[in-house]
Amino acid sequence: MDRPLHSGTSTPAEYVPTDLVDSEEDVITSLMKYQALLEKDFRGTGMDVEVLLRQFARLRAAIQRRTSDVGQIGDPSIFRVPNRYVQKARDNGETDHLYHLGLVVTADKTAEAFQDIKYVCVGGTPSRMRGFAVLCLEALQIKVPTGLGVTDLCGGHARYVMYKAGPVLTVSHGMGNPSLSIMLHEVLKLLHYAQASKDVKFIRIGTCGGVGVPGGTTVISDRVYNGIYESFYDQYILGKLVRRPASLDRKLCRDLMFHATKPGISLPVVVGNTMCADDFYEEQARIDGAFCEFSNQDRRDFMEKCYLDYGIRNFEMESLAFAAMTHHAKLRAAVVCVVIVNRLESDQIAVEVEQHLEDWTCRPQRIVAELIKHELMDSANGVDNDLQILRQELATTTDHLYPSVNFPYIIGTGNGTDSAMSSSRGESSLSLSQPVTPDEDRKVMNGRAGMMATASSLLTAGSGAFKSVEPVPVGDEVLLK
Amino acid sequence: MDRPLHSGTSTPAEYVPTDLVDSEEDVITSLMKYQALLEKDFRGTGMDVEVLLRQFARLRAAIQRRTSDVGQIGDPSIFRVPNRYVQKARDNGETDHLYHLGLVVTADKTAEAFQDIKYVCVGGTPSRMRGFAVLCLEALQIKVPTGLGVTDLCGGHARYVMYKAGPVLTVSHGMGNPSLSIMLHEVLKLLHYAQASKDVKFIRIGTCGGVGVPGGTTVISDRVYNGIYESFYDQYILGKLVRRPASLDRKLCRDLMFHATKPGISLPVVVGNTMCADDFYEEQARIDGAFCEFSNQDRRDFMEKCYLDYGIRNFEMESLAFAAMTHHAKLRAAVVCVVIVNRLESDQIAVEVEQHLEDWTCRPQRIVAELIKHELMDSANGVDNDLQILRQELATTTDHLYPSVNFPYIIGTGNGTDSAMSSSRGESSLSLSQPVTPDEDRKVMNGRAGMMATASSLLTAGSGAFKSVEPVPVGDEVLLK
Numbered sequence: 008m009d010r011p012l013h014s015g016t017s018t019p020a021e022y023v024p025t026d027l028v029d030s031e032e033d034v035i036t037s038l039m040k041y042q043a044l045l046e047k048d049f050r051g052t053g054m055d056v057e058v059l060l061r062q063f064a065r066l067r068a069a070i071q072r073r074t075s076d077v078g079q080i081g082d083p084s085i086f087r088v089p090n091r092y093v094q095k096a097r098d099n100g101e102t103d104h105l106y107h108l109g110l111v112v113t114a115d116k117t118a119e120a121f122q123d124i125k126y127v128c129v130g131g132t133p134s135r136m137r138g139f140a141v142l143c144l145e146a147l148q149i150k151v152p153t154g155l156g157v158t159d160l161c162g163g164h165a166r167y168v169m170y171k172a173g174p175v176l177t178v179s180h181g182m183g184n185p186s187l188s189i190m191l192h193e194v195l196k197l198l199h200y201a202q203a204s205k206d207v208k209f210i211r212i213g214t215c216g217g218v219g220v221p222g223g224t225t226v227i228s229d230r231v232y233n234g235i236y237e238s239f240y241d242q243y244i245l246g247k248l249v250r251r252p253a254s255l256d257r258k259l260c261r262d263l264m265f266h267a268t269k270p271g272i273s274l275p276v277v278v279g280n281t282m283c284a285d286d287f288y289e290e291q292a293r294i295d296g297a298f299c300e301f302s303n304q305d306r307r308d309f310m311e312k313c314y315l316d317y318g319i320r321n322f323e324m325e326s327l328a329f330a331a332m333t334h335h336a337k338l339r340a341a342v343v344c345v346v347i348v349n350r351l352e353s354d355q356i357a358v359e360v361e362q363h364l365e366d367w368t369c370r371p372q373r374i375v376a377e378l379i380k381h382e383l384m385d386s387a388n389g390v391d392n393d394l395q396i397l398r399q400e401l402a403t404t405t406d407h408l409y410p411s412v413n414f415p416y417i418i419g420t421g422n423g424t425d426s427a428m429s430s431s432r433g434e435s436s437l438s439l440s441q442p443v444t445p446d447e448d449r450k451v452m453n454g455r456a457g458m459m460a461t462a463s464s465l466l467t468a469g470s471g472a473f474k475s476v477e478p479v480p481v482g483d484e485v486l487l488k
Numbered sequence: 489m490d491r492p493l494h495s496g497t498s499t500p501a502e503y504v505p506t507d508l509v510d511s512e513e514d515v516i517t518s519l520m521k522y523q524a525l526l527e528k529d530f531r532g533t534g535m536d537v538e539v540l541l542r543q544f545a546r547l548r549a550a551i552q553r554r555t556s557d558v559g560q561i562g563d564p565s566i567f568r569v570p571n572r573y574v575q576k577a578r579d580n581g582e583t584d585h586l587y588h589l590g591l592v593v594t595a596d597k598t599a600e601a602f603q604d605i606k607y608v609c610v611g612g613t614p615s616r617m618r619g620f621a622v623l624c625l626e627a628l629q630i631k632v633p634t635g636l637g638v639t640d641l642c643g644g645h646a647r648y649v650m651y652k653a654g655p656v657l658t659v660s661h662g663m664g665n666p667s668l669s670i671m672l673h674e675v676l677k678l679l680h681y682a683q684a685s686k687d688v689k690f691i692r693i694g695t696c697g698g699v700g701v702p703g704g705t706t707v708i709s710d711r712v713y714n715g716i717y718e719s720f721y722d723q724y725i726l727g728k729l730v731r732r733p734a735s736l737d738r739k740l741c742r743d744l745m746f747h748a749t750k751p752g753i754s755l756p757v758v759v760g761n762t763m764c765a766d767d768f769y770e771e772q773a774r775i776d777g778a779f780c781e782f783s784n785q786d787r788r789d790f791m792e793k794c795y796l797d798y799g800i801r802n803f804e805m806e807s808l809a810f811a812a813m814t815h816h817a818k819l820r821a822a823v824v825c826v827v828i829v830n831r832l833e834s835d836q837i838a839v840e841v842e843q844h845l846e847d848w849t850c851r852p853q854r855i856v857a858e859l860i861k862h863e864l865m866d867s868a869n870g871v872d873n874d875l876q877i878l879r880q881e882l883a884t885t886t887d888h889l890y891p892s893v894n895f896p897y898i899i900g901t902g903n904g905t906d907s908a909m910s911s912s913r914g915e916s917s918l919s920l921s922q923p924v925t926p927d928e929d930r931k932v933m934n935g936r937a938g939m940m941a942t943a944s945s946l947l948t949a950g951s952g953a954f955k956s957v958e959p960v961p962v963g964d965e966v967l968l969k
Binding site: 088089090091092093096103104106107111131132134164166181182183184185186188189191192193195196199233234235236242243244245246247248249284285286287288289290292294295296297298299300301305306308309312324332335336355356357358 | 569570571572573574577584585587588592612613615645647662663664665666667669670672673674676677680714715716717723724725726727728729730765766767768769770771773775776777778779780781782786787789790793805813816817836837838839
């Protein structure tokens with residue numbers, strides 16, 4: 008019987024479950040719940056026990072039908088999207104048009120091409136995602152026959168680009184949560200059709216504005232906040248607000264931190280919380296957009312609250328949908344973004360910074376490629392090697408991952424002139440105040456929320472988070488006032 | 489005196505205006521407001537009249553200083569962004585880095601290149617915006633020397649593309665409100681630096697899902713709603729919710745309608761309300777995304793509410809930020825989108841539809857190019873020609889612009905099979921029910937919200953809105969079940 012539950016049953020509507028059932032345990036839980044509801048609501052209504060039992064039997068049948076809609080549970084190691092319509096479509100061998108990826112998928116052909124995917128790495132711009140695919144080929148020592156190279160799987164005419172380097176899929180997502188969400192819906196469906204592993208990891212590799220973090224430093228996100236300090240991705244679905252928790256994988260975050268700071272890589276990196284904005288200008292407290300209706304003092308207060316009360320170390324525009332959607336799909340995810348401007352010093356991305364951009368934007372890529380390489384090696388060797396032990400050591404505390412500093416706000420600290428203007432124009436603010444260097448920062452410990460430093464063997468060994476931050480040469484190169 | 493108001497005055501903070509003052513009238517209004525406040529709050533506080541007057545004088549000075557911050561009011565016909573920081577930067581001859589457009593602007597050079605802009609037309613994809621620039625060159629009979637062609641002003645490496653065809657600027661904006669908002673901030677600043685006219689018109693040319701409107705039909709937006717039927721664009725700015733009304737220009741909407749339906753053009757077009765979603769799948773009631781947690785009945789109820797109660801005729805993803813930001817900048821704007829799938833019949837954009845896409849996506853472009861051509865001709869001739877008279881006639885009523893129909897929901901009307909699945913897969917639903925043709929629609933008049941048809945000379949003359957909708961040949965070409 009292939010009738011949908013909602014049109015094919017006379018069961019009282021209020022007892023029809025609207026959540027999706029996807030395991031036998033869930034079915035049993037639901038049965039018990041509805042039995043309890045029946046007993047509570049129907050007792051004393053004048054109906055005899057027989058009616059009660061018939062009602063219950065009908066409900067159980069409905070739930071079983073619903074379970075069969077979900078299809079065969081099958082191999083629990085395989086990723087399935089939690090959408091029974093798509094599940095059934097795939098099981099029926101139907102084709103699916105992933106419109107924005109420019110792909111038409113069917114179960115058999117898609118599995119052949121994409122079943123081996125273990126990592127999905129996403130980022131804003133097409134060129135960076137192509138670059139990362141090439142980097143992965145090198146890191147994983149995948150030999151490419153002469154005359155071949157990575158090619159855009161979306162065919163070059165779609166809204167996104169997608170490359171595949173062995174078990175790594177790299178996809179561009181444009182700017183903003185909505186743009187990312189379209190891509191993610193379609194990539195999740197692609198993995199579903201491909202019957203890829205449910206252990207596939209999602210990593211966003213991007214750029215961001217740092218909050219008290221200098222340009223060139225990579226921020227690995229711990230928590231993700233919306234613009235009012237909530238870790239929820241809000242959507243209006245069928246006219247109603249739906250809130251989904253935006254949650255990243257802490258172990259993946261720690262593993263990335265380990266690979267970023269180990270000898271041989273040793274890139275400047277911090278773990279911090281991320282505020283995800285839906286706008287580049289006003290929502291990120293910039294005064295240089297087309298509109299600005301707040302004062303410098305308002306902005307300073309906001310930045311201080313972000314920095315000290317919420318441990319926010321960067322602003323970007325996609326992590327909320329990314330964290331919420333991967334979490335909702337029960338997949339592990341991390342966000343790794345390099346700072347291209349320290350927002351406590353400037354609004355604008357100085358033209359002079361652009362010469363560093365290629366180097367800087369490669370840093371999150373190098374960290375992620377290193378993680379992938381070693382995880383695949385570990386997996387192939389099947390051993391808990393030294394890496395695992397070191398990783399454990401690092402995992403015992405997360406406190407030291409936060410840079411512990413005062414609030415190094417430089418712009419707009421009025422000495423009579425409107426310094427916010429000059430710094431927002433991309434000029435140096437060195438004439439007003441020397442930027443606080445990371446080493447100096449570490450001496451000052453007056454952070455409020457979980458910002459206190461903890462001595463760590465890795466940090467004292469010189470490969471830790473903030474010790475290795477290199478001087479950023481940008482300030483010297485721009486015109487002093 | 490170049491000191492910012494907030495750090496340079498001892499005026500009581502609660503009386504410092506936070507709104508921006510941008511005309512002499514505003515200054516006077518503010519003065520009167522603050523005088524009234526002073527008289528109300530300070531009367532009976534024990535202060536004598538002299539103190540009151542001194543307070544008032546200080547306030548007036550503060551307001552005057554603020555007015556001077558805004559800079560010379562100058563030519564009232566010139567567009568200025570309502571942001572005094574940017575105003576001052578321009579007046580000081582500073583350069584500005586429009587990062588995502590890949591442009592560095594200065595007042596003099598920018599004015600030389602962009603001062604003549606009268607129309608800014610935006611759309612999602614780069615290729616369409618290039619195509620529209622070429623169309624404008626032809627429509628406006630702008631001769632291009634042999635060997636030259638339109639070229640991407642963003643240099644081919646930026647997040648967006650931008651072309652200029654005479655007084656028309658065409659810019660891509662990617663997908664979703666956030667992506668559009670970044671572009672719009674930077675284009676508004678570009679126009680500000682260029683000292684373009686404040687009469688510049690903004691038109692979004694895009695694609696959309698129709699609600700009871702067949703593929704190939706152009707929808708010109710009247711109202712724009714968010715996902716809970718509110719005409720507001722919500723942003724979190726400095727941790728607080730800021731709501732800005734999303735409002736389009738009704739006259740521009742009517743003018744576009746006129747040009748779409750006049751003899752010689754006569755394209756299928758309707759005026760309707762638009763729901764702007766932040767997601768392509770769940771927020772647009774699609775069941776074929778990675779997630780779907782509502783039933784077919786929920787979806788039907790939602791679609792019916794959209795269609796009948798709110799007059800919503802299409803879903804898209806950028807009109808809310810577009811309408812709110814242009815309205816906030818006091819500019820006139822319209823949204824003109826062609827339907828690529830009737831969402832009452834299918835979720836997916838059938839692969840077979842793609843052969844029509846080039847023709848269909850040109851339709852809004854043709855309408856807008858026609859409007860621009862005639863407005864520029866009218867302006868050059870300086871006469872109220874026949875066009876103006878016809879336009880007046882059309883403008884007397886807007887009722888007839890709405891297609892007046894019943895609720896032609898086709899998918900998911902269970903005949904025992906889960907028809908929503910097949911139609912969402914891009915297959916025809918003709919086996920279940922013949923689609924209601926527009927002419928048949930007009931006979932049935934049971935709409936609830938302002939949907940009743942009014943006889944109109946233009947409509948009876950056969951060039952009106954819904955009479956000229958041509959048959960859409962897609963249904964015949966796809967596989968029947």
